[in-house]
Amino acid sequence: ETGVTQTPRHLVMGMTNKKSLKCEQHLGHNAMYWYKQSAKKPLELMFVYSLEERVENNSVPSRFSPECPNSSHLFLHLHTLQPEDSALYLCASSHTSGTGVLSVHYNEQFFGPGTRLTVL
Amino acid sequence: RKEVEQDPGPFNVPEGATVAFNCTYSNSASQSFFWYRQDCRKEPKLLMSVYSSGNEDGRFTAQLNRASQYISLLIRDSKLSDSATYLCVVTIPGYSSASKIIFGSGTRLSIRP
Numbered sequence: 001e002t003g004v005t006q007t008p009r010h011l012v013m014g015m016t017n018k019k020s021l022k023c024e025q026h027l028g029h030n031a032m033y034w035y036k037q038s039a040k041k042p043l044e045l046m047f048v049y050s051l052e053e054r055v056e057n058n059s060v061p062s063r064f065s066p067e068c069p070n071s072s073h074l075f076l077h078l079h080t081l082q083p084e085d086s087a088l089y090l091c092a093s094s095h096t097s098g099t100g101v102l103s104v105h106y107n108e109q110f111f112g113p114g115t116r117l118t119v120l
Numbered sequence: 121r122k123e124v125e126q127d128p129g130p131f132n133v134p135e136g137a138t139v140a141f142n143c144t145y146s147n148s149a150s151q152s153f154f155w156y157r158q159d160c161r162k163e164p165k166l167l168m169s170v171y172s173s174g175n176e177d178g179r180f181t182a183q184l185n186r187a188s189q190y191i192s193l194l195i196r197d198s199k200l201s202d203s204a205t206y207l208c209v210v211t212i213p214g215y216s217s218a219s220k221i222i223f224g225s226g227t228r229l230s231i232r233p
Contacts (some may be wrong), residue, residue: 042226090164
């Protein structure tokens, strides 16, 4: 496979469930991202990992928990979500220069197809 | 004021027309600029980066105006396949963390035959 892949593509879960979203990139990039896209709203950056270190967390609620075990894989663990968390969750990857908190993200991001999440 | 603003449209133009959109940004420290394209129910894909001197890629021309803090995208001889939502993206260098990446809400373009 090439590019950025995400599984599952669709997910329906109740508010008490625990589920995980998976993202894998085959592009040799060193940074990975989680975005949320809700209807009529711009993409919201949730988490950034650069060289497997989390460098950005845009005040995302703790019911979303990211994990980056290596530079090719990124997970988003979900628990006790709310109906307003229903959205398209997009993963992206890119090359970045610098490391950790000094990393800069000026390069093209490649997005996966997304997971459409519905919370009942 | 939003950090990145775009006219949501929709812009509905005939095939072959020239269409232009602007995107304004509020932070003068913004450093990198991009236009992405997102088709309905698909992921965003990079259309072009925007360079200080302006740049062209076929029918597409991107320009940056730092003084007025906006970027623009011009599409000439529009095709039916250009119908999509165009997203403006701005990155701002961080002070205590990595650079911020901010997406505009997008401008919808619909090309009619």
